[in-house]
Amino acid sequence: MGNKQSKTVSGSPSPNMSTRKTEETKEEPNSENVDTNQESDNSENSLHDESENLVPFDPLKSEDGDRNESSRLIVAAIDFGTHGSGFAFCTRAGYKKDFQKELYSWNTEINNTLKAHTTLLMMPNGKDYKSFGNKAESDYLELTREEQKKHYLFRQFKMMLFNNQNLSETLTLKDITEKELPAVDVFAAAIRYFKESVENKINAGSSKVFNDDDIHWVITVPAIWDLRSKEFMRKAAEKAGLDATTVSLALEPEAASMYCRRVPVTISTRKDGAKQIASLQTGSKYLVVDLGGGTIDVTAHEVLGDGGLKELHQATGGYYGGTCVNDEIMSFFKRLFGAPVLMTLKNEHPGDYLQLMNDIEMKKCTFNCNVHQKTYNLNIPASLMDAYEKYSECPIREDLENTTFAKDVSIISDKMKISKELFETFFQRSLENIVRIIKEILDSAEMSDVNTLLVVGGYAESSLIKDTLTTSFSDKNVVIPTNPSLCVLKGAIIFGFEPKLIDSRVCRYTYGIAKLGIWQKGDPEGKKLPEMTRRGRYWCDGVFDKHIEVGQVVKVGEFQDPKEYFVEKGQEFALLDFYASSEKNPRFVDEPSCTHVGSFVLELSGNESRKNMLVRIGFGGTELEVEALEEDTGRVYKSCCHFLP
Structure with a gap:
């Protein structure tokens, strides 16, 4: 920023959208140039009347009309x-x-x-x-x-x-x-x-x-x-x-939901009693369970009358996808061969290591709990067995007999035979967590009328997934579309042409800005600052000024109500530290539930007359946006968002 003045915005928010100042909430650090008791006669509707050329402080606009297809070629x-x-x-x-x-x-x-x-x-x-x-x-x-x-x-x-x-x-x-x-x-x-x-x-x-x-x-x-x-x-x-x-x-999961909204994925009954394949109908409420290779995403959607989709529950999930099973298999290999031996294979014979990884992936994908097959074979590189023998001075076949795996694992030539029972345990941690997350969502009161699980993603092709979900949720309709691994890709095309199909989302976190506030009884003593307000109250820093609350339904394309912050005279830049919390009402930004996720840099006019700034946050799409309005000039500033250090 060179020699330009750059300061963090401080202050406390206005209780409503207007610029009217209240008593204690509008106090600021000692300043001889400002009358903190002064009332502003600007109303919410008069913010745009100062110039014909001002950018309106209106809800977020897009080149794409509501639900209309984009003009993209x-x-x-x-x-x-x-x-x-x-x-x-x-x-x-x-x-x-x-x-x-x-x-x-x-x-x-x-x-x-x-x-x-x-x-x-x-x-x-x-x-x-x-x-x-x-x-x-x-x-x-x-x-x-x-x-x-x-x-x-x-x-x-x-x-x-x-x-x-x-x-x-x-x-x-x-x-x-x-x-x-x-x-x-x-x-x-x-x-x-x-x-x-x-x-x-x-x-x-x-x-x-x-x-x-x-x-x-x-x-x-x-x-x-x-x-x-x-x-x-x-x-x-x-x-x-x-x-x-x-x-x-x-x-x-949104892309997959868009795709499944367009194509036949469910079985419906006609008036004559015959069954027919149908797409998700208006009013349908369902869980979208996106089971990918790494993460799983679970959320809930409702199909709206105009073809749009409304999110009913914030997305949740974790690292419980298909590669979680691979990790369990590799943990088994580490227990059997030892981590140093596997590291030797990776570093000295990376080609063999790669082929072993691919063979594990293939056996995982083809594992079928409904097939009468007693063992599953993995190809073991000779370099792995040689490395083990060099490290332990004993062939792996002999040491295997003294392990807890002796009844379930055998090695013949370059083949490792693993019992079906042991191989199935590699899926256990993943499956248990998938079922747990789905149950937690379904147990919430707002999900009481959700009767369908729409399961997509490459991991959904596993027979164990289908059996586990149909057994664990026998009272629900479990729907796995044809080629579930392609639902996200094809839905992304729909999203590209019709980005406004998503009507609203449910916020996963409480988002807010760090501000300077009034120390209150019950706050930690260490939060007090030396400066006092003109009414003899202490200031404290790092107050979490909430803009959006976890679980809040946020309309796509709309901003939240703005809040007011102090701006110093001549200030040309404002740095707003942005925080997220899993709690609804965090008091300070350094609480355990809070994470500093980035900052917004706002370029101001540097006007010598000191006025305040209105800041508002919105969801223009899948990411956050911020705008600020300088009260003295009426100018609107869009932020540059920085979430990476």
Whole structure:
């Protein structure tokens, strides 16, 4: 900011939307130039009357009309998954005809899905990608050992963004052999791969050459991601060459819900008693259970009369997706072989380690609890058994007989046979937590009339998932659409053309701004500041000034009521520290439930006449927005949001 004055906004909020000052709540630190007893004669409706050229302080506007399709020529969707990723795109003309028929998607013919492994092979320079997906893995295996040491192979790296309190633009990411690169460069390279693939396919199939401005990009993210993770993904997209104005973030369960709203997913009964496949009808209330490779997202939606969707319960979930099962299998391997042996395999034989990971993934995906199969076989690399024997001076087959796994595990040649009973336990932690989260939501009073579970995501293809949910929720209608792993990707296309289909969301946290307030009886003594108000009361810092409350229904595209803050004379910038809390009414921003999620920087006029500022927060889409109004000039300032340190 150079020599420009930059201060944190302080003060206390007005009790309503007007600028009228109250007694104690409008006191400020000692100032000889301000009469704190002065009443303002400006009313809420007179804020815009000072100039014909002022920007109105109106609800958030968008180029997209309510429920109307966007004028975007092409929408390209990137479903960036933990285990599998894919892309799709659709022209506006094709979307109007039949978005499913006109949908172009990447078919790798792996596990009968249209997704590839989220695996990225980076060149030795650490900036450019060599390949992505299943090809990245095969390319890596074809490299010599010396070449592998120079290249970088990243697998399932999306989970790094989940609930990472240390997330920043400087954070590094470790590849399969523990070599590090800046995480934002890795994500940017992956997005750049999708960008170039989409552009090549679009221009190869059309006589018209499309410009960057013709394509609107939709990147899917879990609903339970925090603001830092969303901003990180935006930073990576910008670094990949995507213009920020052409990028939207779609919440994965919302995208899936949009898709299932359009296609037949339920069984209904006609008047004549015959059964028919139907889409979700107006008034339907249902849980969306998005079971991905890494996280699970659970929320509740209602279908509105105009085709929109209303969120009924804030999204909740955690790291209980498909890769959670992989982690349990790897924990079993560590108990059997030892962590040092597995580290040796990873560092000295990364190709063998990669093939072992892929074999574990394949056996997990094909495990069927309803099939009469006593054992499941895993291919064990000879390098793993050699490393074990070198480390323990005894073959693994002999030591296995003395472990608790002796009855359930045997090794014959290069095959490890695992009993069905033991293999099923690898799913236990994941399944228990999925059932627990769903029950917690269904047990809430507002969910009493929800009778349908709409289950999507790649993990939903597991037979254990279907059996567990139908057994645990026998009184509910469990619906798993065809190809559940593609629901999010196809729904992202709908979101790109019709972003206003989501009518409202339920806030996951209480959001507020740190402010200077009046110390109250019962507050910690250590919160008192030396300065006193003109009425002899103490000031205290770090008061949580609530703007949005957890569980509050927030209309998409609308701002909350503004609150008033002090502005110093000549102040040109204001820094608002932004906090989130799991509690409804936190008192201070340093309470255990509170997290500093970022800051808003507001550029002010620097006017020498000291007036106050109105600040309001809104949900324009899947992210927060902030606006401020200077009372003396009537000017409206949109913020620059910073959630990454």
